[in-house]
Every structure is written in structure tokens, then in C-alpha cells.
Amino acid sequence: MNHTQRAKQQKANLDKLDKILANLPEAQYDHSAEEIPEKKPAKSVKKQPAAKKQPAKKESAKNVSAEEKKGWSWNRKKRGRPTAASKNPPLRIIPLGGLGEIGKNITAYEYENEIIIVDCGMAFPDEEMLGIDLVIPDFTYLEENKDKIKGLFITHGHEDHIGAVPYLLQKLNIPVYATRFSMALIENKLAEKNLLANAKLNVVKPGDIVAAGIMSVEFIYVNHSIPDSCALAIHTPAGVVIQTGDFKIDFTPIRGGIIDLARFGELGSKGVLALLSDSTNAERPGSTPSERTVGESIDVIFKNAADKRIIVATFSSNVHRVQMVIDSAVKYGRKVAVSGRSMEQVVAKALELGYLEAPAGTVIPVDSVNRMSESEVCIITTGSQGEPMSALTRMSTGDHKKVNLTCRDLVIISAYPIPGNEKDVDKVVNELMKIGCEVVYERYSQIHVSGHACQDEQKLMLALTKPQYFIPVHGEYKHLKKHSDLAFQMGMHDENVMIPQLGRVIELSVNGISAEETVTAGAVLVDGLGVGDVGNVVLRDRKHLGEDGIMVVSVTLSNKGKILAGPDILSRGFVYVKDSEKLIADTKKVVEGAVRSGISENKRDWQNLKLKIRDAAGSYLYTATQRSPMILPIINEISEDDFDLDEDDYI
């Protein structure tokens, strides 16, 4: 869509929005700088007219600096429960994920009896979560309030925003609204879980406004590292809330256009109740460079590659990056092969939908690369994070079926390692260098830029939207804190900034903001087909097993307390049994002693006997080895009536 078409579309949408808003009770914004007296209840506060009707000269000089008088500045509101003074009930914002962490973003907006959900992402497990495949948000609150839910609105197609959509739709088949590219990725996920046929999917365009009950959601185009990203303006009777989603400001984007700053400004001048903004890069000063700078660096590398084959590893969803690689390949007469499951899927989909463009015959099957000379080929692959099973990792260890790397290969890793992945990436780089590949990685020659706003862009977003309340989101606590510091630097008052917490319901209206109630929120672990069946106890056991191994001690007893067989010992991950015969034999003796004394104390109390076995074997093994394997006693009981036993067999 070109600029004029978009403007026309936007005009039509705004007319539609006016109609929607005409039916909503109006929120009254107070952009004056008047301070509310400390103890005066919010109820009795006299409302000031909106800023545009209230020129700066009327503002109290006591509270407004000369500088502030020239332009716009934040008003001060005492924080307190907003319900009392509101003509309309407050809006409830319920963060169910994405706070104090990177990943599993999900936020619910609740107004009276209606809920809309924004994003539904997954997170990767941390190293404590042994064997866990992925982490999804806890949907308890949404399940409990399922009749209120009007829809799920998606900002963009990254895993931390859509990864848990199939898990939510499995429980609640609600309508989903997303832009074309985000929806294509969601469709792939749903198809894998056989959920596609019944899903209620609605494709929207940037600029669209979707009515969802009493609230309506406007999609506003933003720049990010995946096509079709949007911020959402949520129009509610309590006011307009803007959730930026992930964004950056790119004045020279590859495709799709520049972030719609004008619309943010327009909403800001009409009055924005709250801004929930991306905090990922809140520690970084300045601005994130344009994606185009990466293209320039890639082009230089292609130009100087001479006869070498070029392999580029990047995120499959960064379609614009892939486009720049294709463009350079075409320019320097190379064909492009694609390797790695997600890269193949996304490139095929993006070509089909027109998000990627390549002259016919440019993209070739990866099988044919070995028949071509190095200077004719470029391979785009997954594995920029050193993922153990990825195509690049397999190439680096010689395990890739179709691509065999040599010293005539030049590998570009066009990504920063996500925190936690540094060691894996280093390992791949080392392996590639051992083969003799030339490797271009990390901060070298601008081969990667972030998809998130740095401080100056975050400040611009605040300045344009001029929110009454600011709620930093999408980040660890330090990011949220730094982001709130930016708002303070810009003159926002402490009372108007709230660092949100997982599960803590934020209630807000023009008269106040508070967060008192807590709802169920947290992480649900997914392991294979099991969702939520692995909890803390299982994880603790896995950790124990991983650290010291396991020893199974089994003994067969008669119902009258006679040892019929055993004790037998089986161990895994503890010691190599063949080299530790004495240790095992001694352990058997210790266990036998514990069984005999246990039985003579209290016949047939098998639970107590198991404890005795565990204690005796545990303390013996610790003394002998300084290790504490998990000890699993198994007692088989056989009735003596089934056996013909001599008196001598009794203990």
C-alpha cells in the first residue's frame, strides 16, 4: 500500500472510529498541571478542561516551570483507587506475562464485563527447567472469565507474542485478529496442532479499527524486525490506552513504510490515558540504527567475497534482512539456497505473500549447491543463536547432509546472541574457524541492528502520545525501571508512572491509577505433549538426578517380615558399577542391616522401612563418595501362605 492509499484508508478508518466513539461515554482528560491536595479525596477534585481548551497561561505558576509553559507538560495526579471519582468505571489492565522476563507477552484489558487479550507468547525455558521444551503463560484468569472475552489481538508474529496462541485456542476458541504476515505464522502453528480448521482468524491491516464489544482496537503501523508489526490503540470508555508492542523508529526501512508517528501524535493530542511501551533497550542511549545499514554492510561483504561461497545465518522471521541478502546475491550474480526448517517455511510463505521478492530462478534447492562453484552461491540458514539442532550448527560439525563447509566458505552470523545463547554461538564460531571458514560475527561491520527502540525513540514515543499514565512493559525489571526513569527525566511525575507486576491488576481512569488486586499468573511448562504436568517437584527430581544420579534398592520380603530376595542394587548416573563392585557390595550390607533392624522394630510398616533404607544407604554413600544420589527403595511383599518356608528362614 502506498502513502496516498494508506492516508485514504486511514481517513475512512478514522470516520469509522468517530462513529464507534460517538457511542462511548467520553473520558475526560486533564492535561492541566494543577496538583491535587494530599488528603483531599479524589472524588471532590474539580475537573479541568482538556489542554487544548485550556491555554498554558491559566496554569498555576507555582507548579509549572517557565520551560513547561512553552509546550506541553505532564499533569500530576495523586495515585489512588480510581473508582470513586469516575463517571465511568475504571479500565482494568491485567499483565499475565512479559514482565520481569523476556518472553511470553500477554496482557488482558477488562472493562466491566468484557475482556480483550493482547498477544499470547511463549518463553524459552531457563537452565533450571530441565527437559522443558517451552514455557507458556498461565491462562487460569482467562479460563475463569471466558465468557467475557471478545478476542485476541496480535501486535506481531514473534514467538514471544504468538508462541502460545495454539495453547490458548485449545482451551478457548476465541476470535484472533492479526496482520497478514503475523497471521500466516499463526496459521502454521495452528496447522501443526490440527487447530486450523476451527480457528476464527481475522486478518487486519495497519490502520484498521476492530470493534470488540464496548472496546475497539486500532492497529497502528510500527517498525520492528519482522514485517507487519503494529502498536495497538485500545479505545475504551475510560480512555485510550496505547500498547506499542515491540517497536523501533526506522526512517529508512526496507519495506512497509515508516512507523506511523503522526497517528501516535494525533492520539496524544486528543488525550491518551496510558502508554504501555517496549522497554527492551531502555538501557541503551540514542537510537537504533536503520535496518538499511545492515544491508549496506552485507553488500560490502558480498562485493569483497571474491570466489568464496557465502553463508548467512539470521532469524527466519527477519524477512527484511533476508530480502537484503537476496538483493546482494542477485546484484553479485549468486543464486540463493535456503536451509533450516523455519527458514524454509518462512521464506516460502513470504515469497508467496509478496513480503519477499526475488527474480525467478534466484532461489534454488539446497541440494544443488554442491554442483555449483562457490562464487555462484549464497546460502541463507537458521542457527544464528547456535541452537544445537540448527542447520548452521550441523554444518559447523560436519553433520549437515547437504552442505559441506571448507576454507572456501565465508559465514556471516547476522544477529546478536540473545542473552543465554552466547556460549552456543561461540562454540559454532570456534568450529567454523577450525574448518577454516572466514567468519563475520557480532558487532563487526554493522551486520546486525536491534528491532527495538533505544532511549531516544522511547522518549519520542512518550512525547508524541503524552500519556496521563505510563506503564513500561516488555522487559526484565531493570529494563522497566530504566524506562520509567526516562519518563521521570522528561518531567513525568512519580504518581503517573507504574512499574507493573505479573498478575497485579492495574485499575485506571482519568482520576487515578492503582494496583491492589492480584490474579493467578505465572508460567506453565510444556514438555512434549504434556502441558502443565511438570511442576516444581518434578523439576527438583530432574535436577537431583542430573547432579548425582539414582540408585534403586529393591528387596523382597514376606508378609511376616522375612527377606526372601535382595537387597538388589541398580544405579544410573552415579558410579560405573563394574568399577565399583566393593562399594555396591558394602551398600547392600548396609541396606540389609537397615532392613533387619527396621523389621524387628516395626513389622510391615513399609513406609518407615523405606525411610530407614534411604537414610542408611544415603549416609553410607555420602561418607564413601561425598555424593548424594537419589535413592529409590522398592519393597515387594509376598504372602508366606504362597510359600513353603522353613523355620530357619525367619530372621
Ligand SMILES: [Zn+2]
Ligand atoms: Zn518482537
Ligand SMILES: [Zn+2]
Ligand atoms: Zn517481543
